[in-house]
Amino acid sequence: MSVNPREAAGTARPAGLSRLAQDLLPALYQHRLISTSQLHTLFTPHVERPVYLRQQLKELRTAGLVDAIGRRTSRRGNPELLWYVTARGADAVASDPTVPRRGYRISPEAAASQLQAHTIAVVDTGVAFVDWARRLGHECSPLDWEPEVAHRIRDGESRGATEAFMMPDAVLRYTHVAEGRRKLLSFFVEVDRGTMQTSRLAAKLSAYARYQHYIPAGRRRGRLTTREAWRDLYPVFPRLLIVLADSGRVSDRVVTNRVQDLRALAATDPRSEQLAAGVTTLQRLQAEGPFAPIATPLCGDPAPTDVFLAPAGGSRA
DSSP states (O other), X not given: XXXXXXHHHOOOOOTTSOHHHHHHHHHHHHHSOEEHHHHHHHHOTTSSSOHHHHHHHHHHHHTTSEEEEEOTTOOSSSOOEEEEEOHHHHHHHHTXXXXXXXXXXXXXXXXXXXXXXXXXHHHHHXXXXXXXXXXXXXXXXXXXXXXXXXXXXXXSSSTTOOEEEEOOSEEXXXXXXXXXXXXXXXXXXXXXXXXXXXXXXXXXXXXHHHHHTOOOSSEETTEEOOSOGGGGTOSSOOEEEEEETTGGGSOHHHHHHHHHHHHHHHHTOGGGGGOOEEEEEHHHHHHHXXXXXXXXXXXXXXXXXXXXXXXXXXXXX
């Protein structure tokens, strides 16, 4: 059964606002920057024109809880508005103890910066999962992905030990429902707009492989730690999905080369062989959905598969 996004997102509810306005605030707080069209898909997909949605955004803006800025790379006509919570709006959401606190709060300067396009591309990825979950009868709500979740990796116990953080662009959770069976999926999502250097991609892939096997040094309850750090956060190690977000504006050959580069990078680190990892394009994710053969595995057989990232005959655990 599909989750009603208003019920799923309805957490912080300042008095005097409509149900929709109350539901918009936590999503804007969590995802930082969202366009009007993205909010339309997430919260009012049942209407052709988001008139009421725009009215509620206007009321939130009048109340000083949200603000908006024009999109840097707008299409024809007036630039689309991108919405974010103000400091007052963030405080209103954070005052609800059921809402996870976010240390980072977007400023008007950051909303207008070059980070804008990448932030919107990450939201586009989450919106695609929500949209297809609704169509397929699965479950994924507007709050089921969280941007930039830090995962600590520390070498050694001394004060001088090297400490690093693996930080996916988003951690996304999705419930696949088929024949009465529910399968909880989680993903580390990396969005590449074609601007990431090859060396940086290599470092990211190596960090995921390293984190999968990372066991914190030290003791728990008097015993040496033998448990991987990720097990405290996830029932199984999340799949890694790399999304090429600007593929609609480049040739198929460029996309193919990017995929081949990613596979070559994964092959340089033996630890990557145990990652359930794949690469797709945002365009295909949006058009065909996550359970079409849209993803190329980064290791092993390059035959296209779905986001279970298991080739035909392989495990879909």
